[in-house]
Amino acid sequence: MLICRRLLLLVSFAFLTFGGSAGLALAGEVCARDDTGARLCLDQPATRIAALSPGATELVWAAGAGEQVVAVVDYSDYPPAARKVPKVGSHTRLDMERLLQLQPDLVIAWVTGNPAEQVQMLKDLELPVFSIEPRSFEAVSDTIERLATLAGTETDGFVEADRFRRGIAELREQYASAEPVPVFYQVWDEPLMTVNDEHLIGEMIQLCGGDNIFGELERLVPRISTEAVVTGNPEAILAGGMGEENRHWLTRWQAFPQLTATARDNLFFIPPSLVQRPTPRMLEGTRLFCEKLEVARARRD
CATH class of the missing domain: 3.40.50.1980 (Nitrogenase molybdenum iron protein domain)
Incomplete structure (x- = not known):
């Protein structure tokens, strides 16, 4: 019962914190479309990011936003700094109470890897959820760029995305x-x-x-x-x-x-x-x- 009451309090906090996000955008608004086709806009770049898969964790770091990550899941072991970030369960079963306690202002979900009902719960609480699942080399670069946009780290993120893009192109030419x-x-x-x-x-x-x-x-x-x-x-x-x-x-x-x-x-x-x-x-x-x-x-x- 205590855990349930605590969760209800956290739910109420999350609603009050994020419930007004549908209002008028601020000057610092950033927007991107995720891999489900949903368009997400934040009033300002995210500063508290939760990455709900090891791959998402790496991609956020690649986007230059590693210092903004406040939550990861099990097996998020790269880069090494990610091992020190609080864990909120596994990608297949999230610790919702712990996740809400960390007050993320952006949640990076895995389209086919995270439990759909838990991701929907986060959306119902009006937490900003951005779902990703890159399925091509170009999509990897594109995902890094979109995450960098949402995190306000375009300078670093776009450089890394281009490095990956050029490296793949060189290999493609080499083995053509x-x-x-x-x-x-x-x-x-x-x-x-x-x-x-x-x-x-x-x-x-x-x-x-x-x-x-x-x-x-x-x-x-x-x-x-x-x-x-x-x-x-x-x-x-x-x-x-x-x-x-x-x-x-x-x-x-x-x-x-x-x-x-x-x-x-x-x-x-x-x-x-x-x-x-x-x-x-x-x-x-x-x-x-x-x-x-x-x-x-x-x-x-």
Whole structure:
């Protein structure tokens, strides 16, 4: 009962604090459209930002607004400074009471990753919620720019967005004529999961000259079987594992010597945070991914 009463008090505070946001805009108004198509306007740039996914945390820092972050969720470990910010649960279950206590004036939500009912509750309380889910390299740069606009950090944010954009363009040009390499990218182990060509990682595979053997599947992150991988016979298998140094996901494929990837020792580990978060670090991850496929090409007869 005490927690419920405290939550009601916080709800009342949030309503009084943010309830007038629909009125006349101030001179410092900033606006941006999020990835659900909703247009968000703030009377002034945000100074207390809550990032509700590890990727959102990185993107806010990339936008130059790291010092304005007052709340993150579990596994928000980059940059290192993010580890010191108060946590408000996980991306799949938010601690609403703790989040409201921190009084954010901008909440960065994950479109398909955060609980829809909790995000709606924040909107019902009239907290400014900006939902993101970049699904292409260009969208990563664009998201950084929109976040920088909302945070009033355009100078730093637009520079970082352009750095990422130019870096990807250089890699795209470098590998434009690369010979195709049939690739399986393992995004999860149990259940076994991969990505299709519409996924951001699918774009990475294509940029590097890879031919995703599951690229035409309908689901963005489809579940597959071991037999399907064996039948697809990739020339290279890349996986991230459950951590930055955990390579055990690749060991299962050593039991299938008939796979071209296994026979040629083209089983490659990629640190998951470099490819599975839609952030500027994907530039480093893409460069590493492309280098692994170059190794696979060099091992052809």
